[in-house]
Amino acid sequence: AQSVTQPDIHITVSEGASLELRCNYSYGATPYLFWYVQSPGQGLQLLLKYFSGDTLVQGIKGFEAEFKRSQSSFNLRKPSVHWSDAAEYFCAVGDSGAGSYQLTFGKGTKLSVIP
Amino acid sequence: GAGVSQSPSNKVTEKGKDVELRCDPISGHTALYWYRQSLGQGLEFLIYFQGNSAPDKSGLPSDRFSAERTGGSVSTLTIQRTQQEDSAVYLCASRTRTSGGVDTQYFGPGTRLTVL
Numbered sequence: 115a116q117s118v119t120q121p122d123i124h125i126t127v128s129e130g131a132s133l134e135l136r137c138n139y140s141y142g143a144t145p146y147l148f149w150y151v152q153s154p155g156q157g158l159q160l161l162l163k164y165f166s167g168d169t170l171v172q173g174i175k176g177f178e179a180e181f182k183r184s185q186s187s188f189n190l191r192k193p194s195v196h197w198s199d200a201a202e203y204f205c206a207v208g209d210s211g212a213g214s215y216q217l218t219f220g221k222g223t224k225l226s227v228i229p
Numbered sequence: 230g231a232g233v234s235q236s237p238s239n240k241v242t243e244k245g246k247d248v249e250l251r252c253d254p255i256s257g258h259t260a261l262y263w264y265r266q267s268l269g270q271g272l273e274f275l276i277y278f279q280g281n282s283a284p285d286k287s288g289l290p291s292d293r294f295s296a297e298r299t300g301g302s303v304s305t306l307t308i309q310r311t312q313q314e315d316s317a318v319y320l321c322a323s324r325t326r327t328s329g330g331v332d333t334q335y336f337g338p339g340t341r342l343t344v345l
Binding site: 148150155156157158159160163204206213214215216217218219220221222 | 233260262264271272274277279284285288320322324332333334335336337338339
């Protein structure tokens, strides 16, 4: 079965600093990978996704992620964090094996931003 | 256009009561999912609909949980005889079926269920 690990439960960065959120996955075939963001009391918003092709993908709000098959990783990055980026971030892998493409999520990383 | 909507946004119920949670997917989206988000377990898949059929119910935690979808649109998740451990945020998502692809799931704002 597939799984996703987000090693960092909580990260605090200063506004303007760079950010990297880690994600490792376990999946037998080519993974379909996603990053979602959730603000308090809100649903999940898609930041970016990887299906195939270029391993560096660009998303909304200035985020990018790099797929590294050799490391089973899909880390999320942003060069300069804004206070509005404070939220919880979820990495997910889509399961194509059963045909449902259900998502398996990591436990999430909560990002706090110091002004 | 309109996104995925869910109602109610909050539901407080007493242990042992039945509850119904509603999801209105994005128009034209044939696939619909229910997930549960709780403090202890994180985000968990519950059930998947393709049209009105549910080919994958593997995430439903017990037979107290059921779901249906009518007209290829609205879905209702029903929890019978609620227990305190059912307290969670229930999220609905929908996506368009693409040929051979894995399209994006779009999530609703969720229903926060509290069982007293």
